[in-house]
Amino acid sequence: MTPPPDLLPAVRAVPFVRDLATHGDRPAVVTADGVLSYVELAARVDQTARRLGDGRRLVLVSGANSVDSLVAYLAGLRAGHPVLLVPGDGPAVAALTEAYDPDVVVGPVEGRWTITERRRGSAHTPHPDLALLLSTSGSTGSPKLVRLSAANLQANAESIAEYLAVRDTDRAATSLPLHYCYGLSVVNSHLARGAALILTDHSVADTCFWELFRAARGTSFAGVPYTFDLLDRVGFAAMDLPHLRYVTAAGGRLAPAQVVRYAELGRRNGWDLFVMYGQTEATARMAYLPPDLAVDHPAAIGVPVPGGAFRLAPVADHPDPEVGELVYAGPNVMLGYAGSPADLALGRTVDELHTGDLARRTPEGLYEIVGRRSRFAKILGLRVDPQQIETLLAAHGVAATCVGGDDELVVAVVGQGDPRRVRRLVADEIGLPPRAVRVLPLAELPRLASGKPDLAALRALADAAAATAPAAEVPADDLCRLYAEVLDSTDVTPELSFVDLGGDSLSYVEMSVRLEQVLGHLPANWHVLPIADLRAPARRTGRRRALETSVALRAVAIVLIVGSHIPLFTITGGAHLLLGVAGFNFARFQLTDADRRDRLRQIRAGLTRIVLPTTAWIGAVMLVRDDYQLSTLLLLNSIAGPENGETQWHFWFIEAVVHLLVALAALLGLRRVDRLERRFPFAFPLGLTAVALLGRYDVFGLDARYDLPSALVAGWLFTLGWAAARADGVRQRLLVTAAAAATVPGFFGQPQREALIVAGLALLIWLPTVPSLAVVNRVAGVLAAGSLYIYLTHWQVYPHLRDLPLVALAASLALGIGYATLVNRAWAWVAGRRRRARDDRQPAERLAARTG
Incomplete structure (x- = not known):
């Protein structure tokens, strides 16, 4: 495709934007919805550039990680308009709109991307070199902006692409916001080389991010220090990323220990870690640490980027003569600052950049930051x-x-x-x-002799307070927000508990993992404690992480189930162990102190969260394959048959749980039974276990004539798990343990399988938590939260990958976790619609009350 004539002949467009179409049909943008080639991207950019109008105008663009936002940003540069790139939402948009009075605003309006012309011409006379305006103060909406030229953008993009050796085959994920200079530099440097962007607004903590990254054959992503904390939480070290070439780190000081750890991880797995240093005032990057020096010099920022140079300006009041203020010069240094619209007319007011950082140069020629001269x-x-x-x-x-x-x-x-x-x-x-x-x-406040605050003394006071005081309590308001987010509820108040709010076993895992991250530990009975009673513990050194036993068993069991079906190994019994865990969680989350109607409502909600995703998946499979019949879809196969079907038994576990919950809801819906259970919380499930064992031992010989439903044959494991949750004291725990040890052996005639079930139930009975590691907690949390969906979906995955058992296991787990994410988002969407409908009704109801 031939680029169109210059849209504004008096203005030079940024070269890498002007030349987009020269990369032809190479992929430019990869999203979850598809691929956009360079020719297609260039066409969209040119079309939008024409819509921005004639004459140079100040164009404000909402910098979201979306195709629309990317096109708008590039279109402004293509047409030669100064672009003010702002966060996609928050107070900064309104503040900067008021402060700078842009001529055109491009961004979402009621969910639709819109170009809004605020006037026909322009209220400004921007300097011919001005191309981009960026904020240096995050989301505060400060009117202080950095003025960047087209030459700044091109020079920095070329410099970064050179030292990273960006190839046209590379694909970089947008792991940072577009409006952030570091995230924007990833976009610019890759477009300058004809490489592709994996465009996503997902966090590296989201499963969807990594699914897209793998599917798009991602080769790099960027991170600030907090990103690497998230990577630790999601088990990045164990991820299989076969196309990853390098990871970049900037946006703040990455602890030297983390630099060493990630550099060594990269060496083992075949990718490089680039530690970088920069500021918005330098368009993005000023220094980088060559990957082969990271392990030996983890505290260094490295050497100047190609085309740049450092010097150390003397600092009169610093005791170390080798330390000076780091000053940078290069073609990427900004034109200067803007504090008001009048400053947009200014040309270059800055020739070199005084960073405000104190640094020294090592004997190896590397630069190290040792402090800050300014208070930023x-x-x-x-x-x-x-x-x-x-x-x-x-x-x-x-x-x-x-x-x-x-x-x-x-x-x-x-x-x-x-x-x-x-x-x-x-x-x-x-x-x-x-x-x-x-x-x-x-x-x-501690003060200097001059009367100014003594910041060094203040830091020392803060450090001393942190060392001697317990960890700060997490405000109940913050915890309420967390509960509301996980449970999709607006009725969260500090006096309520997880159980009071209708939490179930499906949301329990996510809630426990999120709380453990916030509080640092979890009481064994946190789910029944009021939110206001949850507090961070006193600081303790060397505190070990722990994982709740029920979560650990769910995670281990689902891996054993899938692995044995492939078969990657043969360790059976996981599904029957999960039946016991289901009974354990039923007692904890459905049988609360609430009244009978609320209990039944909670059971019904639990059934809904099992039945709807199950039937949706089975129905979808039935549309494309003939593996299942109507009885499978209705979860009645164990009752209505057919017998001896090769695939009809796939969902016996889900059928058993659903049938048991329906039967127990009917039973506990009776007032007398409800009162009996409340009066004898431990004896009641033991009594049900005795009744259920009639089916386990086929006392009446029914199984000789036809197969009994799985709920009747294996239901005693569910009630045994229920009794385990109600066991209080050593005697009751010993009784449940003895019941498991006496009834499980002989059920299958497979000693190893039976031993696994007994051992798992014993752990559930005696150990509320098991020792763990932070990374294990995160992985187990994801697996446990997705265990139902992994069980549901793995039948459609592993048969196609039997020759690659490890791949079959990973793919089965990944699909189930992906389906869990989809279902959770669907629940959140439904809950949001209900909230909005209720909010819409409330004003009318209040008006009716006043006028009635």
């Missing part, structure tokens, strides 16, 4: 201006002084200030998670 801080990758936060708090009547580190902002409050209120004000304003804001109440 990068916290979890977000650049924060402490002075601006102090001004914000002063407007709310709070006298405070702020100091920042790599992972938290310390807010020293003088006088009587509510720490929770201060924490929430700061977190909401700058976009940090509340856990990254620590409020330090002080009677008075």
